[in-house]
Amino acid sequence: MATFVQLLVYGLQLGSIYALLAIGYTMVFGIIRMINMAHGDFLMMGSYAVFFIVSLLFADLMIGPAVALLVILIGSAITGLIGVGVERIAYKPLRSRPKISSMIAAIGVSIFTQNFFRSLPFIGPNPRTFPKLMEDTLFFIGGIQLSMMRLVIIALSIVIMALLYLVVMKTKIGMQMRTVSCDKDASSLMGVNINRVISVTFFIGAALAAISGAFYASSYPILLVTMGATLGNKAFIAAVVGGIGDIRGAVLGGFIMGVVEIMISAVYSELAYGFSFVVLVIILLLKPEGLLGKPMIEKV
Amino acid sequence: MKWIRRNPEVVFIPLLYVALYIAQRTGFFNNYIMQIVMLACINICMTLSLNLVNGITGQSSIGHAGFMSVGAYTSALITTIMLDVSCMSPFMQLVIFLLATVFGGVCAAICGYLVGMPTLRLRGDYLAIVTLGFGEVIRSIIRIADVVGGARGLTGIPKLASLFWIFAFVILTIYACRNFIDSSYGRACMAIRDNEIAADTMGINISRYKIIAFVLSAFIAGVSGSMYAHMIRYLHPDVFSYAKSTDFLVYLYAGGVGSISGSVIGATILTVLPEMLRAIANWRLVIYGILLVLIILFRQEGIFGGKEFAFLKMKTGGIQNIGFFKFRRKLKKSPETSAQEEVIQ
Numbered sequence: 001m002a003t004f005v006q007l008l009v010y011g012l013q014l015g016s017i018y019a020l021l022a023i024g025y026t027m028v029f030g031i032i033r034m035i036n037m038a039h040g041d042f043l044m045m046g047s048y049a050v051f052f053i054v055s056l057l058f059a060d061l062m063i064g065p066a067v068a069l070l071v072i073l074i075g076s077a078i079t080g081l082i083g084v085g086v087e088r089i090a091y092k093p094l095r096s097r098p099k100i101s102s103m104i105a106a107i108g109v110s111i112f113t114q115n116f117f118r119s120l121p122f123i124g125p126n127p128r129t130f131p132k133l134m135e136d137t138l139f140f141i142g143g144i145q146l147s148m149m150r151l152v153i154i155a156l157s158i159v160i161m162a163l164l165y166l167v168v169m170k171t172k173i174g175m176q177m178r179t180v181s182c183d184k185d186a187s188s189l190m191g192v193n194i195n196r197v198i199s200v201t202f203f204i205g206a207a208l209a210a211i212s213g214a215f216y217a218s219s220y221p222i223l224l225v226t227m228g229a230t231l232g233n234k235a236f237i238a239a240v241v242g243g244i245g246d247i248r249g250a251v252l253g254g255f256i257m258g259v260v261e262i263m264i265s266a267v268y269s270e271l272a273y274g275f276s277f278v279v280l281v282i283i284l285l286l287k288p289e290g291l292l293g294k295p296m297i298e299k300v
Numbered sequence: 301m302k303w304i305r306r307n308p309e310v311v312f313i314p315l316l317y318v319a320l321y322i323a324q325r326t327g328f329f330n331n332y333i334m335q336i337v338m339l340a341c342i343n344i345c346m347t348l349s350l351n352l353v354n355g356i357t358g359q360s361s362i363g364h365a366g367f368m369s370v371g372a373y374t375s376a377l378i379t380t381i382m383l384d385v386s387c388m389s390p391f392m393q394l395v396i397f398l399l400a401t402v403f404g405g406v407c408a409a410i411c412g413y414l415v416g417m418p419t420l421r422l423r424g425d426y427l428a429i430v431t432l433g434f435g436e437v438i439r440s441i442i443r444i445a446d447v448v449g450g451a452r453g454l455t456g457i458p459k460l461a462s463l464f465w466i467f468a469f470v471i472l473t474i475y476a477c478r479n480f481i482d483s484s485y486g487r488a489c490m491a492i493r494d495n496e497i498a499a500d501t502m503g504i505n506i507s508r509y510k511i512i513a514f515v516l517s518a519f520i521a522g523v524s525g526s527m528y529a530h531m532i533r534y535l536h537p538d539v540f541s542y543a544k545s546t547d548f549l550v551y552l553y554a555g556g557v558g559s560i561s562g563s564v565i566g567a568t569i570l571t572v573l574p575e576m577l578r579a580i581a582n583w584r585l586v587i588y589g590i591l592l593v594l595i596i597l598f599r600q601e602g603i604f605g606g607k608e609f610a611f612l613k614m615k616t617g618g619i620q621n622i623g624f625f626k627f628r629r630k631l632k633k634s635p636e637t638s639a640q641e642e643v644i645q
Binding site: 035037090093094097100101104105107108109110111112113114115116118119125229233237240268270271273274275277278280281284285288 | 354360418419426428429430432433434436437439440441443444451542543546549550553582583585586588589590591592593596597600
């Protein structure tokens, strides 16, 4: 039992990282019906941004939780702006074209960013060690090992997701996002500035990916330029499992994905990655629109 | 003579092979260049196979490397592990290689049927997600399968795929795809691509034709995998990762989706280009990424979208025949069109 709860904690930690990343996929898909294959690279950029801010400004000193949070927020803002720029340059001209061409453009962006970062002399292909952002203390509750970092990551992710849900449900821009995802042309006729909504969506998506990158790098402190690809795929699956286009679905899918992966790797680590896809296929066969998704109606 | 003039490809294609063969024999093309040429041929076949699903039928498969790995591993399993071909006569080696290749293709086709059957009935992007998943599942199964070397990779595959067989396979694939597209099956698939509901109304069995195209495509991918295995002589599960599948997608969409000539040209250029850019080390993939985005932004239909080389003699799909081999054939104006032109003037 203790082992199970222990694994559950690990799973929740990984799941919160997946959930933050999956939200970006699901929001972009909900609004412009596009699978953003470059989303995992925002995670990579975010973790590198945090890494450089910390190592340049603080020279690897242990910085307190408050400063660490500030640094993560700055890093995510930078990544968010990059996300907006990528959308403006590479995706916006393709908006009226078939979905698959924006997907190919996203693959191009992904190839470009990974290799551009690899080619930059101050980043390079070698893995970097992510600095410790705060003092980590271990403690035990009933035979379960908990660490401060783990709890902070899970708690912060939940707070961020709750905030995002409030933004989407209660604010004006959130309402605009919902109308655009419902019907782009009609909301444009009602005076919604679609370009602005899409930019905001990309900003939020990329910023959340960056936060999840910082969390991921704090838990598994190795930075690589290709780290976004695998994580991005898993988060995409999480978004699909939960029902793509639905934020609550992405969160649910992310946590399911994280817990399942940790549980499987406890049994047989080589199987974990493949098995997450098996979960995906089973869920899609039983409920093609995902756990929380609404079935799409085919219109003539 | 007239017949040859009308069908110049019967001279041109053997000439191309002879030129490549001479270049290989005389050492004008060293082993490295020959490897790139053969790799380009295999990429052409993979792109053509992807074209049948993504270009002609309008579905999106984004995990085609999975089918390639099924073909590669099953055929290599036969030639390397089950039968020790190295002590056989060259003729027997060849027979076993060809049988293993077909068997690899059949296995990939069966996988294609199993993947396609449940998903192609659904509408929307499910095929994309499930094929992506299929590729990764296959990869992790291979990683734990110790029979085929697991995560260490499979070594010691005999080099049976010579230039001749790979070249023959490319030509065969090109003509098989052309005949498929020009047949009633291909037209049905294109009707599904252009408007699924309209095609359904016209009495086309949508899921049947989608599955036919998908299984054929998986078969070609499996055979390409076998050729790849017996050319490179080393297989590793990570070679057939998601990145490989996106490579084929890129070749297809840069070359021109739906066009056989586009697939051929796209795969050739984009296989050779990164090798030529090798001098600038890491930056080559940066340039590759930028080029890809630029092609999609400024030439959405790809380099060859909606066009075909005239020697393929495609009739279907409103395709514009261009390029070499048209010079001998003057297009005769039909009496009606010239009459119409007179009326307009």
